[in-house]
Each structure stands twice: as structure tokens, then as C-alpha cells.
Amino acid sequence: MGFPSDDELTGPATMSLGGKVKASGCLNERGVALLVVLWIFIFLLVVAFDFSASVREEATAAHRYSDETQGYYIALAGFERGVYEFLQQSTARDALGTQKKADIFDGDWHEEALGGGTLRVRWVDEGGKININRADEETLRRVFTNLGVEEPSKAILVDSIMDWRDPDDLHRTSGAEDEYYRSLTPPYTAKNGPFDTVEDLLWVRGMTAELFYGYGDAGGNRGENAQRIGLREIFTVDSPIDRVNLRTASADVIHALTGIPLEKTRRFVEERKKLSDKTLADLLPLLGIGANDAALQQFVFANPAVVTVEGEGRPTQSQLSRRVKGVVRAAGGGREFELVRWVDRDVALAAR
Numbered sequence: 001m002g003f004p005s006d007d008e009l010t011g012p013a014t015m016s017l018g019g020k021v022k023a024s025g026c027l028n029e030r031g032v033a034l035l036v037v038l039w040i041f042i043f044l045l046v047v048a049f050d051f052s053a054s055v056r057e058e059a060t061a062a063h064r065y066s067d068e069t070q071g072y073y074i075a076l077a078g079f080e081r082g083v084y085e086f087l088q089q090s091t092a093r094d095a096l097g098t099q100k101k102a103d104i105f106d107g108d109w110h111e112e113a114l115g116g117g118t119l120r121v122r123w124v125d126e127g128g129k130i131n132i133n134r135a136d137e138e139t140l141r142r143v144f145t146n147l148g149v150e151e152p153s154k155a156i157l158v159d160s161i162m163d164w165r166d167p168d169d170l171h172r173t174s175g176a177e178d179e180y181y182r183s184l185t186p187p188y189t190a191k192n193g194p195f196d197t198v199e200d201l202l203w204v205r206g207m208t209a210e211l212f213y214g215y216g217d218a219g220g221n222r223g224e225n226a227q228r229i230g231l232r233e234i235f236t237v238d239s240p241i242d243r244v245n246l247r248t249a250s251a252d253v254i255h256a257l258t259g260i261p262l263e264k265t266r267r268f269v270e271e272r273k274k275l276s277d278k279t280l281a282d283l284l285p286l287l288g289i290g291a292n293d294a295a296l297q298q299f300v301f302a303n304p305a306v307v308t309v310e311g312e313g314r315p316t317q318s319q320l321s322r323r324v325k326g327v328v329r330a331a332g333g334g335r336e337f338e339l340v341r342w343v344d345r346d347v348a349l350a351a352r
């Protein structure tokens with residue numbers, strides 16, 4: 001009987017080992033291929049998600065642009081309607097000066113449907129506000145006191161407003177001139193002249209957005225019960241008179257000018273709306289001011305001549321609204337008007 005040689009014994013073992021090596025190589029190649037495919041799928045998934053998000057953003061932007069454009073033209077229509085109604089009010093009086101139409105200068109928004117949306121229009125008599133260019137130091141100090149501005153903020157505001165308006169470069173005790181404003185970032189200089197717009201108050205030392213827009217109370221605090229009288233609703237640069245028109249002044253303006261409690265001035269304004277034939281004698285008892293009261297010297301009773309007409313438009317089923325406003329002056333006996341100032345995109349603040 002013969003025995004196998006060493007070569008015959010090692011041959012099958014070698015073949016078996018070679019087969020395992022080849023099988024392991026195939027598995028490695030398949031694993032690499034699987035990983036590559038998985039990475040490709042992940043890459044395609046990321047690209048597809050990014051593309052989908054981009055499409056959604058573009059669609060949202062296009063929809064928003066469409067709503068804003070539609071809202072703008074609705075607001076513009078509201079402004080045109082407002083100008084027409086203002087001119088009608090100017091000519092709707094008889095020989096005795098009696099108002100023959102419902103008074104539109106009540107400070108409220110008047111809403112109606114128009115086409116594919118809703119328009120709102122409001123008329124604000126600039127004569128019913130305090131002219132920031134004509135108010136003296138005593139008046140400014142009284143207004144800020146009645147609005148709850150405390151020292152030293154009150155002194156800084158009053159002196160800085162007076163410095164901004166006067167033609168010299170000498171600053172008051174708590175005021176500011178070019179030296180102060182040039183130290184700010186970015187630097188600028190004082191006007192040394194009358195305010196061009198009421199928004200110019202934001203450049204004056206001591207003025208804050210909270211005070212100007214009425215976000216919080218006089219100290220800048222916010223809360224449900226915080227006072228929200230903004231200086232933009234109190235002051236104007238477009239009033240043609242030195243005093244305030246009591247026929248159209250808001251409750252906030254009357255409170256700021258006289259210090260009469262807001263609750264009383266608001267009741268006065270509500271009662272004033274009910275008077276079909278408004279006269280000074282009718283209004284004074286509602287406000288608690290006598291015919292010989294010194295406070296009466298701060299007011300005048302006249303027909304509006306310079307009015308801000310505000311228009312707001314909102315498309316149906318849209319949360320976006322667009323607001324415009326223009327300051328117009330009646331001319332040509334109330335049959336024509338002059339556009340004094342135009343604001344193409346007004347800031348719409350939350351209702352008080």
C-alpha cells in the first residue's frame with residue numbers, strides 16, 4: 001500500500017485556502033459597492049430636499065410679492081378715496097358753516113370691501129396735533145411731563161429739541177449740538193433749523209424708539225398696562241396753526257397738552273362724535289374747560305386744512321397688509337389739493 005506524498009497532501013489544502021481568499025475579496029468589493037450606492041442615495045436625497053425647500057421658498061416669496069402688490073394698489077385706492085372724501089368735507093358746509101355730512105375726522109379706520117380685498121382709510125387732521133417747530137420750551141416740558149417722562153430724560157429731550165431747532169452751535173445745559181452728534185456712530189450734525197419731518201425726532205439726543213412709536217411706557221418698560229402714547233401721534237411739522245384744533249384733536253393730544261386724565265379725554269372724544277353740529281360751546285363742558293379758562297388759549301376751533309390721509313389694503317384670505325399715507329393741503333376753495341408729503345410704505349403698529 002502506498003502513502004501519498006507531501007505534495008499530494010498539501011495540494012487540496014492550498015486550493016481550499018485560495019478559494020477562501022477569493023471569496024473574501026468578492027465580499028469586500030460588494031461591501032464597497034454597497035457603501036458607494038448608499039452615499040449616492042444620501043447625496044441625491046440631500047439635493048432633492050434642498051431643491052424642494054428652494055422651490056417652496058420661491059413659491060412663498062412669489063405669493064407674498066403678489067399679496068403685497070395687490071395690497072399696495074388697494075391701499076392706493078383707499079388713499080384716493082380718502083382725498084375725495086376730504087375735498088367733499090371741505091365743501092359740505094352751508095353759509096353758516098354747519099357740517100352737512102358725517103364728520104370723517106374721528107380718528108377711526110373706515111373699512112370696506114374692494115375687489116379682491118379690504119381697504120381701510122383714515123383721516124388725521126395735522127392741525128389737531130402739536131407743531132414741534134412752533135412749540136416753545138414751556139409747552140415741550142409740559143407735554144413730556146404729562147406723558148410721564150421723568151428727569152433727567154425730560155430735560156435732555158427738551159434742551160436737545162431746542163438746540164436742534166436753533167441756528168447756533170451753543171448747546172443748552174442738557175442739550176446737544178454738533179460736538180455730541182459727531183461723537184456717535186455713524187456721526188452726523190444737528191439740523192440747526194426746523195424739523196423737516198416728525199421722524200427727524202429720532203435723530204435727537206434722548207429720543208428712543210419706545211418714546212417715538214409708543215412701544216412701552218415713558219420709561220421704556222413693556223407690559224399689558226404700559227402706556228402706549230407715541231410721540232409720532234402727538235407732534236407734527238405740517239400744522240398750519242400755532243395752537244391745536246379742538247374739533248379734531250385726539251384724546252392723546254389733549255391729554256399731553258393739558259394734563260387732563262386720559263379717561264376723561266377719551267370720553268370727551270366719544271361724546272364729540274355724537275354732536276352733529278359741533279360748536280366750541282358744546283365741546284368745552286364735555287372737557288371740563290370753562291370759557292375763561294387759561295387752557296382754552298392752547299386751542300382753536302377750525303375746519304381742517306392740512307390732513308394726513310392713510311390707506312391700508314389687504315387681499316382676501318391674506319394676513320399681509322400694505323399701508324400708504326400722504327399729507328394733503330386743500331386748495332382752490334376745497335376743489336383741489338396739494339400733496340405735501342408721500343410715504344409709500346408706512347409702519348403699521350399694533351392697535352392700542
